[in-house]
Amino acid sequence: MKRYAQWLEDANLKKTETRLKILQILDQEHAFLSADDIHQRLLKELPKVPISTVYRVLEALTQHALVSSVNVDHKKEMLFELAHEHHAHHLICLTCHQVIHIEECPVESLERSMLTKYGFKIESHSLEFYGHCKTCQEHR
Amino acid sequence: MKRYAQWLEDANLKKTETRLKILQILDQEHAFLSADDIHQRLLKELPKVPISTVYRVLEALTQHALVSSVNVDHKKEMLFELAHEHHAHHLICLTCHQVIHIEECPVESLERSMLTKYGFKIESHSLEFYGHCKTCQEHR
DNA sequence: TTTTTAAATGCAATTGATTGGCATTTATCC
């Protein structure tokens, strides 16, 4: 728990029990969890935390870069995980929905190697860039 | 309108006015629209179509590969566009939210060229692969 | 052309995820 307290301190966030536990849950799972998943696990230890608090904690942790969130195509809820220092991509199984982290920053031509290396058969992929377009860069 | 009727016919879908108009809207916009965006535009021509019908039409069109849908990170609604034959990626402006289609299948190392070519300054990107993991492939 | 019928629609209520207001509690600073 010390570690998590330190993370919060480094991020200038108050050390509350809920935040500590949520960090612990995310650290243990080491995978993407929905707000509801996190809430379920949290209730085992802190039986009366409402899910609105979970959302607020996740928002704070995300804003301070301790947590990162993604929208996986065709799932409507946001998913959360501990932020990695190095950015990562994911192999998302259409059948069992497991999420496999990969460290390569891959392209289409790597699909074959994903099959060899992970036995993962890619059906499709999405790649999106986020940033600022020319016009918006000029106007600020 | 003939064209759209043909598309529906090729997909074995009944030619209804709502479907024709929605195809037209998507074709004219040539960009990602939310169900609500589409509904707004549709109401100008067919003033009493409920949004539930829009969702049902979009679902049918998507299932028959006339339309494709994406979840853009940090936007909670689904976005829809006419399906392209060739798969495409997008540059999504964090400021004005415009979506620019690109035909290259790009990688990290292409970020510089995006800046040169489109004046788009990439802040981050996401790349997700969808498919079937080893275990799930074996069990069916 | 009329009849038949399965599919599509309209309408209203519902769900599921997320957010917000406001009173109360708590971590941190002094």
Added chain:
DNA sequence: GGATAAATGCCAATCAATTGCATTTAAAAA
């Protein structure tokens, strides 16, 4: 320990999407 701003609990509201059911309609059959 006391003051203060931030975090939480509670509960209602919102927003996107879905569903049940009665009605209408496109397209196939007669």
